[in-house]
Amino acid sequence: MSHPILIVEDVSKSYDGFKAISDLNFYLFEGELRTVIGPNGAGKSTFFDLITGRAKPDKGRIEFGASDAPTHDLTGLCEYEINRLGIGRKFQTPSVYVEHTVRDNLVLSLKGPRGVFASLFKRLNSADCDRIDELLKLIRLDGKRDWKAGLLAHGEKQWLEIGMLLAQEPKVLLVDEPAAGMSDEETHRTGELLISLAGKHSIIVIEHDMTFVKQIARDNPVTVLHQGHVLCEGKFEEVQSDPKVREVYLGRGKHGTR
Amino acid sequence: MSSPTAERSFIRSRHVEFAAIAVGLVLLTVIFPVLNAHGLLSDYRINLWGKYLCYALLAISVDLLWGYTGLLSLGQALFFSLGGYMLGMYLMLQIGMLGSYAKAGQNPTGLPDFMVFLGHTFLPPFWRPFHSFGFAALMVFVVPGLLALIFGFLAFRSRIKGVYFSILTQALTYGAALMFFRNDFTMGGNNGFTDFKFILGHSLVEPDTGPATMRGLFVASAVLLFVVVLFCHWLNGTKFGLVRQAIRDGENRVLFSGYATAHFKLFVFVIAACIAAVGGALFVPQAGIINPDQMTPIKSIEAVVWVAVGGRGTLVGPIIGAIGINALRSWATQAYPDSWLIILGALFLIVVLFLPGGIVSLPGKITTWWRGRPKAAAPADSAAAPSPERS
Numbered sequence: 001m002s003h004p005i006l007i008v009e010d011v012s013k014s015y016d017g018f019k020a021i022s023d024l025n026f027y028l029f030e031g032e033l034r035t036v037i038g039p040n041g042a043g044k045s046t047f048f049d050l051i052t053g054r055a056k057p058d059k060g061r062i063e064f065g066a067s068d069a070p071t072h073d074l075t076g077l078c079e080y081e082i083n084r085l086g087i088g089r090k091f092q093t094p095s096v097y098v099e100h101t102v103r104d105n106l107v108l109s110l111k112g113p114r115g116v117f118a119s120l121f122k123r124l125n126s127a128d129c130d131r132i133d134e135l136l137k138l139i140r141l142d143g144k145r146d147w148k149a150g151l152l153a154h155g156e157k158q159w160l161e162i163g164m165l166l167a168q169e170p171k172v173l174l175v176d177e178p179a180a181g182m183s184d185e186e187t188h189r190t191g192e193l194l195i196s197l198a199g200k201h202s203i204i205v206i207e208h209d210m211t212f213v214k215q216i217a218r219d220n221p222v223t224v225l226h227q228g229h230v231l232c233e234g235k236f237e238e239v240q241s242d243p244k245v246r247e248v249y250l251g252r253g254k255h256g257t258r
Numbered sequence: 259m260s261s262p263t264a265e266r267s268f269i270r271s272r273h274v275e276f277a278a279i280a281v282g283l284v285l286l287t288v289i290f291p292v293l294n295a296h297g298l299l300s301d302y303r304i305n306l307w308g309k310y311l312c313y314a315l316l317a318i319s320v321d322l323l324w325g326y327t328g329l330l331s332l333g334q335a336l337f338f339s340l341g342g343y344m345l346g347m348y349l350m351l352q353i354g355m356l357g358s359y360a361k362a363g364q365n366p367t368g369l370p371d372f373m374v375f376l377g378h379t380f381l382p383p384f385w386r387p388f389h390s391f392g393f394a395a396l397m398v399f400v401v402p403g404l405l406a407l408i409f410g411f412l413a414f415r416s417r418i419k420g421v422y423f424s425i426l427t428q429a430l431t432y433g434a435a436l437m438f439f440r441n442d443f444t445m446g447g448n449n450g451f452t453d454f455k456f457i458l459g460h461s462l463v464e465p466d467t468g469p470a471t472m473r474g475l476f477v478a479s480a481v482l483l484f485v486v487v488l489f490c491h492w493l494n495g496t497k498f499g500l501v502r503q504a505i506r507d508g509e510n511r512v513l514f515s516g517y518a519t520a521h522f523k524l525f526v527f528v529i530a531a532c533i534a535a536v537g538g539a540l541f542v543p544q545a546g547i548i549n550p551d552q553m554t555p556i557k558s559i560e561a562v563v564w565v566a567v568g569g570r571g572t573l574v575g576p577i578i579g580a581i582g583i584n585a586l587r588s589w590a591t592q593a594y595p596d597s598w599l600i601i602l603g604a605l606f607l608i609v610v611l612f613l614p615g616g617i618v619s620l621p622g623k624i625t626t627w628w629r630g631r632p633k634a635a636a637p638a639d640s641a642a643a644p645s646p647e648r649s
Contacts, residue, residue: 083516
């Protein structure tokens with residue numbers, strides 16, 4: 001068994017009495033590509049909020065530790081500290097710096113010192129520039145490097161944000177609905193990109209689009225969240241045929257349309 | 259839009275900006291003072307423009323926070339006034355035996371007049387080091403900087419943002435004004451400090467030597483303004499500049515990219531406070547007075563209007579706004595004394611509604627309109643339309 005890089009145990013979180021996450025147990029292994037699905041309100045985004053420090057759990061433990069580094073308790077850290085450990089997050093709605101050029105968006109995301117004074121005297125070296133060029137090609141925005149990011153199409157913004165995530169060279173990537181607002185072809189390409197990143201990075205993808213889930217899940221495990229806890233976990237086909245899952249999620253449409 | 263054009267126009271606009279700054283520097287530090295020395299420019303004008311330059315420093319401090327970082331501070335006049343008060347303490351002690359009470363033989367120790375009036379018999383201990391210009395000059399930075407550091411630390415740590423931050427800064431400056439209005443605060447009460455005589459041994463009031471001192475202060479203001487503009491220009495080109503603007507446009511993304519946004523905001527807040535304070539320190543000897551009225555929230559809001567009208571998020575916008583509006587004010591308050599506030603309000607509304615980029619965006623708007631005009635006027639003549647763009 002490979003090393004669990006992310007451990008979430010007995011975690012609960014409620015907002016004004018509403019239990020967004022209840023007694024959640026979740027383990028992510030190094031190099032894994034995990035897909036998390038679940039109906040609206042299942043707690044998927046809260047789950048990411050808890051890992052990235054945006055929200056603090058009411059109870060339970062969240063630990064992060066690559067095999068070659070000490071383990072860190074994430075519940076006591078704030079957003080930027082967690083990010084610096086190597087956990088990058090892509091938001092559901094693409095959040096890029098709209099007034100900056102595409103290239104500057106990547107410059108800001110490049111791995112490196114993040115302090116105030118370090119940023120005052122930071123000069124890009126040739127390795128940095130090469131890395132940016134490489135990323136621009138990867139996200140297919142090479143021709144638009146000097147465009148203001150605000151002028152990009154929705155799908156391009158999603159790609160730019162994925163590029164920004166990769167520039168940070170995180171160990172764990174948390175990707176929230178990457179295919180939202182993309183055409184079928186763009187969605188497919190996004191899926192291929194994520195598959196190619198697995199192994200080097202450990203990835204959790206939250207997604208609604210079942211075609212996309214099927215594409216990226218392949219033989220990888222899929223986790224189904226329901227009412228804040230794990231309903232079931234397994235390969236895509238197993239999950240798809242699980243009666244509990246059909247009941248709460250996949251089957252709901254069938255009952256509705258009959 | 260193609261990127262080469264954008265790049266070229268960007269470079270051109272930077273050239274224009276640099277040219278404007280260079281011309282301004284020569285005008286302010288050489289031509290105006292020389293004209294004044296030869297009697298071709300009145301002492302009154304030099305004094306007036308010297309004050310405008312100090313206001314420009316205040317406007318830059320507002321723009322650093324609001325235009326570049328997205329923090330609308332409604333309390334920058336507090337730091338301006340604090341800087342002024344710090345130098346004012348030195349200027350008050352320079353009066354010495356030339357004060358009214360001392361001349362009348364009622365003030366043997368040369369206390370500032372307001373202290374004699376309030377019945378003090380000795381100088382409060384915290385006033386004593388202000389006999390030294392160096393100490394006062396240091397305090398011009400330290401006191402406002404420290405206040406900004408403490409207030410900013412608390413505000414940004416608690417993640418106070420947007421309108422809540424604006425309200426808090428306004429409350430801060432209002433609270434400080436109330437404190438300075440109190441006589442037992444020994445900072446001159448509601449009359450503040452005035453009747454200055456000397457700065458660094460140079461007279462501020464003598465008819466023969468005073469104008470030269472004022473000219474010196476004018477040049478000092480111009481030089482400091484230039485230094486601050488250069489500093490801001492350098493800051494814009496650093497990665498820090500990129501982070502700062504990213505905080506303005508999407509703070510969450512910055513935070514989740516590993517930057518401690520609170521540290522960046524705190525740094526900008528302290529720098530802005532120091533810039534405003536320098537402006538205030540140069541303002542006081544030229545204006546000849548500093549009192550708590552300068553700290554009231556309305557003064558800070560005025561500075562925000564200058565920046566909005568001039569053009570926020572630009573280097574020259576706040577300078578144009580501060581000088582332009584204050585020049586307009588000194589004209590309008592004489593020509594139409596009753597309607598100045600209406601003129602100011604109308605100007606602000608016009609800019610907000612029709613020119614959100616401020617005055618500095620006007621040339622670009624006119625160019626765009628001019629280029630677009632032939633197409634709009636004669637849509638059939640499409641072959642002729644691209645020609646102005648090629649030239």
